[in-house]
Amino acid sequence: MGLDADWAMSWLRAAAAVLADQRAYLCDLDRAIGDGDHGENMDRGFQALLAKLDEAPPATPGAALKLTAMTLMSKVGGAAGPLYGTAFLRAATALGEASELDGSQVAEALAAARDGIVARGKAELQDKTMVDAWTPAVDAARAAAEAGSAPLQVLEAAAKAAQDGAVATDPLVARKGRASYLGERSAGHRDPGAVSTALILQAAADTVAQA
Amino acid sequence: MGLDADWAMSWLRAAAAVLADQRAYLCDLDRAIGDGDHGENMDRGFQALLAKLDEAPPATPGAALKLTAMTLMSKVGGAAGPLYGTAFLRAATALGEASELDGSQVAEALAAARDGIVARGKAELQDKTMVDAWTPAVDAARAAAEAGSAPLQVLEAAAKAAQDGAVATDPLVARKGRASYLGERSAGHRDPGAVSTALILQAAADTVAQA
Amino acid sequence: MKKLINDPRAVVDESVEGFGLAYGDLVTVHTDPLFITRADAPVKGKVGLVSGGGSGHEPLHAGYVGKGMLDAAVPGAVFTSPTPDQIIPATLAVDGGAGVVHIVKNYTGDVLNFETAAEMAQAEGVEVRTVLVNDDVAVEDSLYTAGRRGVGGTVLVEKIAGAAADRGDNLDAVAAIGSRVNANVRSMGMALAACTVPHAGVPSFELAEDEIEIGIGIHGEPGRHRIPMENADGITDRLLEAILTDLSLNQGEKVLLFVNGMGGTPLSELYIVYRRAAKVLAEKGFTVERSLVGNYITAIEMQGCSITVLRLDDEMIQLWDAPVHTPALRWGI
Amino acid sequence: MKKLINDPRAVVDESVEGFGLAYGDLVTVHTDPLFITRADAPVKGKVGLVSGGGSGHEPLHAGYVGKGMLDAAVPGAVFTSPTPDQIIPATLAVDGGAGVVHIVKNYTGDVLNFETAAEMAQAEGVEVRTVLVNDDVAVEDSLYTAGRRGVGGTVLVEKIAGAAADRGDNLDAVAAIGSRVNANVRSMGMALAACTVPHAGVPSFELAEDEIEIGIGIHGEPGRHRIPMENADGITDRLLEAILTDLSLNQGEKVLLFVNGMGGTPLSELYIVYRRAAKVLAEKGFTVERSLVGNYITAIEMQGCSITVLRLDDEMIQLWDAPVHTPALRWGI
């Protein structure tokens, strides 16, 4: 499958499905070190997105990401809403009018998304946030793109790195977001935003693979 | 032991001890069909009475009962406070200045107490209240006194009848007091005020027997 | 039992002491015996209002002491009516020469203790009238009970009778308006979870995760019956129907709708109940002219609510709106 | 989970709807997107005040909409900050031409969403200033955290800044007094038992019968540490000490003492906490000049309390005393 507007819509629908499926799990993760709503927030946002995608199907991958940004910004709330909103908006801007993406465009869109999150949230690596999934994902995606890999391999590398990054948040003491209020008690738990990041990126890769 | 002022004080102290001992039990009974405070109320009143008895030991049984009436009235609260207060006050009045009681004086004092409770509370037999302990106690005491029994036997007859009366409240549906709000749900539980009545009368008999 | 208390036996004394410290400008706390009066009591020439009952219903009654409402509140032990030796001095302390009205919730204990106190205060030369509150429709067959309990309606009786006294009504008039409110008010309550009396240390009753109690009082006692859990609209309909059946309002009549929390229920849930109750009343053609939503007469930390409906007339509306300045109810001042 | 609700997902909408029905004379509820304004908004020439945050803290924030306090409140989902597309129209709706102050509790979500909304509202021509509230001393090392949370102090900031706007202060002055209150206020909270978020259906955390959480926020999150159960005086001393260590009051300084319930704790217990706190402050030579006791910023039905101490100056006292007429706070009117 080429990474065109149809792919983008399939991906976002797949992401919505996996977030709905993992809603309770993400809430459980957030309950341990936050306020227990991350799964609910993401699910609410992506369910709203599904409706929007049906209403007016976007014409380019960039347009799909922009619609996603706007919808998440207005429906998710909490910390995740503005952060994912900015991420998708920056990625959309990076893609411009492109109608089908190659590997390096994928990598640069991911980098723009990550930069947006860091610009808004000011988190550094190892602060136990979604940045700990995004940054390794960006690094892996860039390495794969520079090696000339196809979009599928770039996304697979990104998804795997994000998942590893999420797992690696387990021992960290949080320094940003709600989990930071727990101090040392935040260690031993996985960051929910890093997990939702990995789920969304995995959905992107799976959508290419399954096409 | 003659039923003089010393006996009265020993009795009231024994009653205080048994009520303190049965505090939790009386509360449990009251929790099932009332508001769970009967043991607490009775204990508070009789503990206050102990202090008063030490302060100014009364000179006659009647004076001891009057002091009890005043103390219970001002310390017990709830339904039991005014009812026991009136009971002890009427009994005191019935005894007048007598310095030592015979069997028929005991029976008449019990009858006066019961009449006071009925006058205040308007409960009839089988309404599942303390009256269901007092009335059989009065009947038994009068029968014993008329048969010429000594005070000990009069009190023992009264205590036993009160205890049987308390047990007999188990199947009744309450029609007076807080338990009446439960309607049919009040059946199958023992009335706490009937039980405290039996305990107090048993203490009276025991105090004579143990002298 | 986990509570923000020290000695379970000191709960009432310490709580009232803290209350007195927080509202020293409005009230005076008298100890030995314990009662609370307006800081400026007695108000010369004004009818005095005294209410009281067991503790554990906060803000009732002490929270309603102040201008336009009660002159004194007499707190008993938790869920235990106060004694005459508290009620008598409270009555004497607030008599401004125009007599005193006792507002008494219809429980055997309260009735007997206030009755005794009224007699004794009369003997001391204070004219006393008693307004009995018995608004609880959960108690159906009052022939076979101690009669209906006084619950949520008490707050409305205290406010409206308090305003009547404040505008200068005489003793009989204040008692009459209090009784008129009582005659036109009905309430019914329910519990999701029981409360724990401090000295008992265990919940007053146990409810399974899928059961609720309907027709509870305010003393942590079990209700009339236990039913499977229902949603807020279902519960509201059930309580309201019992009230309306008994109150028999006419089309177009004005009411005050009072949704009360039992102490452990959040305001957000009370608004959900209020929403349904207001809609149902409107649909049936009644006008919700005034309302009150919050924790005003509680059973410690019980979870649940009660609904109270008062049929209003113009005078009651005027007295309801009249200025009031107490720790728990304040407007117009 | 037993709650007086219908659909767990409809809790906020239905609750706000009921709130709007109960207080229709004071507020207007706007839906799609959801926000609440004063019934008479915008007030021409007056600086507008907007606050908001997750739902579940009732009466905060909607309960403080009205004369002398907030012009608009923006409720998010339960414990989730609202979104810019709610905050922007609320901001526009209450701009009376003198600009709008956003009062924002310092949580990443609230900060980010209000930040975005402020930018967009400015782009629409409304001057916006932001007052950040971060009074929670439980968050000790703010270098390594998202910074201190905004908790109880929020209510005081809203009241005092609201009074400044009401007397006609300009945009910068209202923001300045809000920030001055924030700079002088400190809070700390604790929980006896967690709350249950409706859509989650299970308690946010589990506490054993002999454990309490110290240093909780208002979102049902666990606290800084868990300790064995203590009595009310011990808990009060602990919270107060953390506050006073941070606030460093001088002898003779005047304070406002605010004892807040988390939603499921009865008033009687809050008075017991108030009693101890007032005594300790007096012993240390500080003057408790004003006080507030009750459920003003909650975490649904959480059991527990928070203590807030505000260092007062004469202007703050004057603004605190100024008339306010909202569903949850009312005096002088």
Ligand SMILES: Nc1ncnc2c1ncn2[C@@H]1O[C@H](COP(=O)(O)OP(=O)(O)O)[C@@H](O)[C@H]1O
């Ligand atoms: N400053 C930040 N930078 C990056 N990510 C953050 C930051 N703060 C929070 N997050 C992410 O947001 C997630 C929590 O999102 P969510 O639960 O939806 O919002 P909230 O914390 O407002 O309830 C965290 O798991 C973390 O990954």
Ligand SMILES: Nc1ncnc2c1ncn2[C@@H]1O[C@H](COP(=O)(O)OP(=O)(O)O)[C@@H](O)[C@H]1O
């Ligand atoms: N009208 C009445 N006549 C006689 N006894 C009564 C009446 N009402 C209540 N009682 C007695 O009082 C007892 C309850 O006393 P207590 O629990 O101390 O008071 P309260 O019911 O006010 O909490 C009942 O068990 C019953 O025996």
Ligand SMILES: [Mg+2]
């Ligand atoms: Mg969260």
Ligand SMILES: [Mg+2]
């Ligand atoms: Mg009882």
Ligand SMILES: [Mg+2]
């Ligand atoms: Mg009682």
Ligand SMILES: [Mg+2]
């Ligand atoms: Mg949240």
